[in-house]
Amino acid sequence: MSETVQSPALWRQLQCTASLVQATMAGKSMTGQLEAVPALLRPGVQALAFQVMRQWGRARALRALLAPRRPPPAVDALLCTALALCWDASQAPYAPYTLVSQSVEAARKQRQTQAQAGFINACLRRFLRERDALVAQTQGDVEAQWNHPDWWVQRLQEDYPEDWQRLLTHAQTPPPMTLRVNVQHGRVSEYQARLRAAGLGVGRAVGPCGLQLDQPVPVQHLPGFANGDVSVQDAAAQMAGPLLLSGMPSDRPLRILDACAAPGGKTGHLLEIRPDARVLAIDIDQARCERIHQNLQRLSLSAEVRPANASAPEDWWDGERFDAILLDAPCTASGIVRRHPDVRWLRRPSDSAQLAATQRQLLESLWPLLAPGGRMLYCTCSVFRMEGDQVIQAFLQRNTEALLRPSPGHLVPGQALTGLTVGDNPFGEHDCFYYALLEKAAAPL
Numbered sequence: 001m002s003e004t005v006q007s008p009a010l011w012r013q014l015q016c017t018a019s020l021v022q023a024t025m026a027g028k029s030m031t032g033q034l035e036a037v038p039a040l041l042r043p044g045v046q047a048l049a050f051q052v053m054r055q056w057g058r059a060r061a062l063r064a065l066l067a068p069r070r071p072p073p074a075v076d077a078l079l080c081t082a083l084a085l086c087w088d089a090s091q092a093p094y095a096p097y098t099l100v101s102q103s104v105e106a107a108r109k110q111r112q113t114q115a116q117a118g119f120i121n122a123c124l125r126r127f128l129r130e131r132d133a134l135v136a137q138t139q140g141d142v143e144a145q146w147n148h149p150d151w152w153v154q155r156l157q158e159d160y161p162e163d164w165q166r167l168l169t170h171a172q173t174p175p176p177m178t179l180r181v182n183v184q185h186g187r188v189s190e191y192q193a194r195l196r197a198a199g200l201g202v203g204r205a206v207g208p209c210g211l212q213l214d215q216p217v218p219v220q221h222l223p224g225f226a227n228g229d230v231s232v233q234d235a236a237a238q239m240a241g242p243l244l245l246s247g248m249p250s251d252r253p254l255r256i257l258d259a260c261a262a263p264g265g266k267t268g269h270l271l272e273i274r275p276d277a278r279v280l281a282i283d284i285d286q287a288r289c290e291r292i293h294q295n296l297q298r299l300s301l302s303a304e305v306r307p308a309n310a311s312a313p314e315d316w317w318d319g320e321r322f323d324a325i326l327l328d329a330p331c332t333a334s335g336i337v338r339r340h341p342d343v344r345w346l347r348r349p350s351d352s353a354q355l356a357a358t359q360r361q362l363l364e365s366l367w368p369l370l371a372p373g374g375r376m377l378y379c380t381c382s383v384f385r386m387e388g389d390q391v392i393q394a395f396l397q398r399n400t401e402a403l404l405r406p407s408p409g410h411l412v413p414g415q416a417l418t419g420l421t422v423g424d425n426p427f428g429e430h431d432c433f434y435y436a437l438l439e440k441a442a443a444p445l
């Protein structure tokens with residue numbers, strides 16, 4: 001197979017995929033690594049690497065059967081990459097024999113794996129011959145069955161006795177591309193007409209200004225993307241702005257704090273809903289603050305953006321209370337594993353408890369900054385109750401002037417919209433999020 005400008009050879013993509021996978025298993029985020037992959041290779045490698053992460057539990061179990069003594073890391077990564085991609089022919093992006101021969105080619109063409117090309121060939125050919133028997137031997141292995149770490153499966157079983165299987169299955173499906181139409185620039189129906197004219201279908205309406213596309217497309221192909229007519233944002237993330245702002249006073253500009261704002265997806269939405277608002281957007285990560293600027297610039301919206309630690313308001317707060325605070329807290333990101341399938345293998349069982357401590361501290365530090373009668377929306381993109389419900393229930397016990405308003409709670413995907421209730425609110429096609437809307441009791445007259 002020759003390498004052309006349009007499509008790099010599959011063996012080259014497999015080499016790059018295996019090296020990303022190897023670094024991920026050593027603790028490096030795949031999303032960050034993908035940014036450094038040459039542009040020509042990136043789309044193909046991303047598709048392969050994400051597919052490998054979704055099948056990693058099974059691939060590791062199969063490798064352990066084929067090679068009980070673990071091979072050196074680069075060989076192991078390439079062998080497991082090939083197994084992950086070809087174990088289920090119905091999902092394989094290429095025919096299994098093509099994957100095998102290209103994986104062997106990949107091994108031959110690089111120093112770290114060259115000497116083991118024959119070994120990789122022998123393992124993969126044995127796998128193709130004995131596939132059914134080998135797969136049957138992995139039955140009963142939780143990681144192989146669900147392609148998530150054991151502890152993760154166990155925690156979902158505890159947190160969602162009814163829904164854990166559905167959640168794990170959902171996590172295996174590639175996510176849809178969902179758009180948020182900027183209603184300051186035009187109506188949703190008008191944007192649908194523009195999509196149709198561009199040959200991209202009309203999308204499926206989700207929420208007040210969301211459109212789910214039939215097929216993901218590069219953002220440059222979206223009509224008016226550069227002018228801020230539309231943004232890419234999951235349907236669950238699109239709930240933040242309306243939840244926080246609907247019903248808030250409309251006769252004056254609101255003062256809003258977006259406390260963990262980068263890259264600014266929700267900051268932009270808040271301003272699309274209330275362009276007159278005075279928004280302070282802070283994030284502890286200075287480099288990520290630049291992303292907020294870029295996002296707002298594209299949308300032609302403005303906010304005060306500052307690198308700051310939300311847990312230390314004494315360093316940056318001017319003493320004027322906020323009408324509304326959005327706290328999109330740092331979390332395990334366990335609710336967005338469809339988009340980031342590496343996350344499940346990067347997290348450790350203790351991460352949720354550590355993050356919950358940070359989340360509690362952020363809530364306690366920011367609560368005094370809220371005006372009486374004001375609202376705070378707490379959210380995370382974690383599916384674990386330790387970072388959602390449990391944080392909020394403890395906070396409500398400590399702060400009796402905090403009232404929990406009707407909130408989605410843990411959003412469990414995969415079912416029809418049932419409306420807003422306190423507690424879990426399963427609906428539709430979206431990531432897992434947790435939302436709690438808190439109101440500060442108005443000062444007594």
Ligand SMILES: C[S@@+](CC[C@H](N)C(=O)[O-])C[C@H]1O[C@@H](n2cnc3c(N)ncnc32)[C@H](O)[C@@H]1O
Binds near residue numbers: 262267308
């Ligand atoms: C879930 S992301 C926020 C996503 C963002 N709200 C959006 O919709 O685009 C969490 C952010 O919290 C920031 N962060 C973590 N600890 C923080 C702290 N103590 N103060 C301010 N920002 C913090 C991280 O840098 C990260 O950008």
